[in-house]
Amino acid sequence: MRARILSFNADPGDGDTPLEGSVSYFADGVLWWAEGVVQAVGDYTELAPHLPADASVIDHRDKLVMPGFIDSHVHYVQLEIMASYGRQLLDWLNEYTFPEECRFAQREHAEQMADVFLDELMRVGTTTAQVFCSSHPASTDAFFSAAQRRDLCMLAGKVLMDRHAPEALTDDTYGGIRDSERLISDWHGTARLGYSVTPRFAPTSTRAQLDAAGGLLRNDPSLWLQTHLSENLGELDWVAELFPGSRDYLAVYEESGLVGPRSTFAHGIHLDDEMRTRLAERGANIAFCPSSNLFLGSGLFDRAGARVQGLNLTLASDIGAGTDLSGLATLKAAYQVGQLRGTPLTAWAGFHDLTRGNAVSLSLDDRIGSLTPGRDADFVVIDLFASPLLARRMGRTQSLAEELFTLMMLGDDRAIYETWAGGRLQHRRQT
Numbered sequence: 001m002r003a004r005i006l007s008f009n010a011d012p013g014d015g016d017t018p019l020e021g022s023v024s025y026f027a028d029g030v031l032w033w034a035e036g037v038v039q040a041v042g043d044y045t046e047l048a049p050h051l052p053a054d055a056s057v058i059d060h061r062d063k064l065v066m067p068g069f070i071d072s073h074v075h076y077v078q079l080e081i082m083a084s085y086g087r088q089l090l091d092w093l094n095e096y097t098f099p100e101e102c103r104f105a106q107r108e109h110a111e112q113m114a115d116v117f118l119d120e121l122m123r124v125g126t127t128t129a130q131v132f133c134s135s136h137p138a139s140t141d142a143f144f145s146a147a148q149r150r151d152l153c154m155l156a157g158k159v160l161m162d163r164h165a166p167e168a169l170t171d172d173t174y175g176g177i178r179d180s181e182r183l184i185s186d187w188h189g190t191a192r193l194g195y196s197v198t199p200r201f202a203p204t205s206t207r208a209q210l211d212a213a214g215g216l217l218r219n220d221p222s223l224w225l226q227t228h229l230s231e232n233l234g235e236l237d238w239v240a241e242l243f244p245g246s247r248d249y250l251a252v253y254e255e256s257g258l259v260g261p262r263s264t265f266a267h268g269i270h271l272d273d274e275m276r277t278r279l280a281e282r283g284a285n286i287a288f289c290p291s292s293n294l295f296l297g298s299g300l301f302d303r304a305g306a307r308v309q310g311l312n313l314t315l316a317s318d319i320g321a322g323t324d325l326s327g328l329a330t331l332k333a334a335y336q337v338g339q340l341r342g343t344p345l346t347a348w349a350g351f352h353d354l355t356r357g358n359a360v361s362l363s364l365d366d367r368i369g370s371l372t373p374g375r376d377a378d379f380v381v382i383d384l385f386a387s388p389l390l391a392r393r394m395g396r397t398q399s400l401a402e403e404l405f406t407l408m409m410l411g412d413d414r415a416i417y418e419t420w421a422g423g424r425l426q427h428r429r430q431t
């Protein structure tokens, strides 16, 4: 594919100009892949003579190619309750979320929604996500099957909940663990899939279930873990009440062996320096979910402070509390949260985080997140002139940095011209 090509080799930092060597950009570039794997990336005139004689060249010289976007925290089972009005976390869970997740007891519904969700991901250029299913194992089978059919790199897990939820969603403490074990043996490491052990959050699991989840991770360190942490003040009070012996919310997870380099904690808004240091020391990551945090009124995540403390961060939509599945919309919301804290996100940091940064923090960077030889051919073809307004504004930009910032503020799914994953065309915009 001949196109403008942008990818990151390293963290660009938070300054207006990216750190030296962090950005790889070819104004007239070529990306060569075969059998789902990137073979070479470079300047077209330099590389063209070295391409195989029978290679067919797709000419996208007017488009910008980037690695596929990554969403580190999203609930596929909540797609249809996006935009449910006016509650904070705990009421929102009880009123909208739990009733909706009950519908996934029906396998056909789960299968249909897994496909709807993946269609939507492809439309917004997201090629990898770490996904919460419902507590029904069939919801997870449905998701993994759909992802495998499309040859996508996806992480997912069945929610573990053995209390404080409707009967229809509540596991038997160890039954939920056995279901997870069965799903792990069927799906973890199958094709491009990985399993994330998924206790929903501390209030909906007993200590026995959290400990057993920690046992799964001890038995197999290649597993991922995903849960929620310190999102909402009402939630914090509840956790303190339920776990009076733990010194803080994070300690509840530490005591069960859930905090490690493959752990993702969604939100982490209300954390003190000491908790952030403990997370950083274990190499765990916090998923910053800006549109969700604004929607549920949870608070303004301190990205800059977390970065100073060396915390691994990821970016996420957190649908259904998030208001948009698009990575571009997540960047726009992250910029706005940053503005309100006096530390606006640059386009360099934003697009790095959406691609390589998320891959590194999820320990997937040996496979995805940047366009270099040996990585999987997952990429997005962006049309910077996708709408009349975008085209008009792009006409006034004078640098790549300005183009990228315009894209993250004004771009939407119309800017996603094509999405490729596993070397396969997964989506092309209807023009």
Ligand code: GUN
Residues within 6 Å of the ligand: 075, 089, 093, 097, 200, 201, 228, 231, 292, 318, 321
């Ligand atoms: N905390 C526990 N469950 C959830 C959920 O489904 N969404 C969000 N945003 N926070 C949670």
Ligand code: ZN
Residues within 6 Å of the ligand: 073, 074, 075, 228, 266, 318
């Ligand atoms: Zn969530």
